[in-house]
Amino acid sequence: MGCTDSKDQAQTPTTQGKIHGVPASANCMGPLLLGMDVGAAKLETCNLMEGAHMKPEFIKMNAFHQVPLLEEADGFALGESNAILRYLAAKYAPELYPADPKTRARINFALDVCGDTLYSKWLLVVCPVQGFRGPHEDLNKARDDLKKVMDAFATTFIGGKSGKFICGETLTIADYKAMPYLWALMQPVCEAQTGVKLSERMKTYVEDVMAAVKNNEMLKSAGGWSLAEHIASKKDALPDAQGVVVIVGEPGEKCIEPTKGPAKAEEKAAKVHGVPMSCNALSPILLAKNAGIGDIEMCNVMEGAHKQPEFLAKNPFGLVPTFEGSDGFCVGESGAMLRYMAGSYLKEVYPAADPKVTARIDWAVDAFASAVYPKWAKIVPPVMGFQPWASPEEQKKANTELADALTMWATSFLDSSTGKYVCGDTLTLAEYKVLPY
Structure with a gap:
């Protein structure tokens, strides 16, 4: 197509x-x-x-x-x-998805955090309760890892004084995305079996979003298959957690407040904090350079530069890449940065006139991140010395899984009869995302 x-x-x-x-x-x-x-x-x-x-x-x-x-x-x-x-x-x-560039960037930052950074820790805690994974292998570590991410989430999106939602008083698709994960953590069986509880601020957030979502009843009742019903049905599946209860979603002392407005006009000094050997960082670096708005700002993760207070003030998750405009506006997550920069400075690679065209680009970008990258990460990082090699048997399996994932991606988004890119002969955001990998 x-x-x-x-x-x-x-x-x-x-x-x-x-x-x-x-x-x-x-x-x-x-x-x-x-x-x-x-x-x-x-x-x-x-x-x-x-x-x-x-x-x-x-x-x-x-x-x-x-x-x-x-x-x-x-x-x-x-x-x-x-x-x-x-x-x-x-x-x-x-x-629910305002066109204001900085509001939309915050929404996309939150969406991508929920889809990857938060979800990857959440599933290790909640999915064993639901029976979607085996029993917790190391519950204490899983809880500690979830707390770090959830606290950063609260600091970045929820804990400020500008309103009750991720974008202040404005309900957005970021709230539709985040709330179900938090609702699952609030269920009594989940709390008992994991020893994890949401902070009072996060509970209030969930209640506010629930009140604003018209069809919230489906979270409670769906013929036995709602999140609440399904988790409740697992009451006797796992033993209750022992030890100290871990409170997650506690905002830091200085939270990031929502910002509105256009991207800085005639930007020339934007920074993409990261390292050039990171494919995840290269995508926004290339777009920033091609748009003529900025360049890489080296962040030495080996020396812990991403964990310093001045960096965490820009991105409380302590992750690269992170975009910083010369006006001080910051946004994390590679996909969110790409959308912000393209929407403001290189519109031709992310056309907004036709929702179906934009959706195809979004699907290609997000599918690569969720379906291809996890397989790629088992192949390339060992070559680069970032992680140990797998056994020969495991490596063979990893090679096959990556080949299959790439085939699925190519089948879905590349058609030589219509052109050489995801959208025919028009270069888009999808190419910026995929090329470095």
Whole structure:
């Protein structure tokens, strides 16, 4: 499928699409709640236990055989939770994804944190309770790792004084994304079996978002498969955690407040903090250089520069890359930086006129990050000396998994009959993301 132009800008759904997924999945619930709230989609239960996501008709829509998956009445299909959220909001509820550049950058920062940095720690704590993974291997470490990320999340997005949501008093798709993960942590069985509790500030945040989301009842009741019902059904599956209760989501002393406004005009001195051997950092570095707005600012992670107070004031997660404009505006997460810079300084690589074109780019970027990168990370970092080599047997398996993931990505986004890039012959954000890897 190429990125042909479309003039369909309808803001009121005329037909209702489907979101293939399961209500017991926090990753599915954000897009599902939004789709239901705007009247654009309803749940189409995808029974993963019976392999519904591996059937030919599903794989035809999503070669990655993952949920959630949006299927519209005209046949348009879209994968990746964050891509679906952006698309539904852009098309049906733009007030949930404001065009203001700095507000949108904050939203995308939060979306990408939830999809990777936070989720990777959350799943090690919650998924064993749900029965989606084996029992906790090292619960104490998993809880400590989750606390670090959740505290940084609260410091960056929730703990300020500007309002009750991630963007102050404005409900956005970032809140639709974050809330289900936090709601799961609040369930009594999850608290008992993990010894993890949300801070009072985070509990208040969840309650505020729940009150603003019209179809929040699906989090509590869905024929036994809601997050609340599913977790409650696991009461006797694992023993209760012993020892000290870990409170997660405690904001730091100095929180980052939401900022509104355009990106700095005629920017020439923006910095992308990172290291040039990092493919994740190279993507925004290349875009910054090509747009003529800035360059790399070396951050020596080997010496802990990313953990210094002055860096944590820019990005409380202590991660590179981090964008810093010469006006002092900062944003983390590679994908969020790419969208901010492209939307403000290089619009042709991230066109916004057609939601379906933008959605295709978003899906390609997010699918590479979620489906390809984890496989790539088992192959290239050992070559670069960043982690030890696997055993020959494990290496063979890793090689096969990466080859399969790349094939799925190419099948989904590259079609030589329509052009050489994700969107035909038009270079886009997707190429900036993928090329360094």
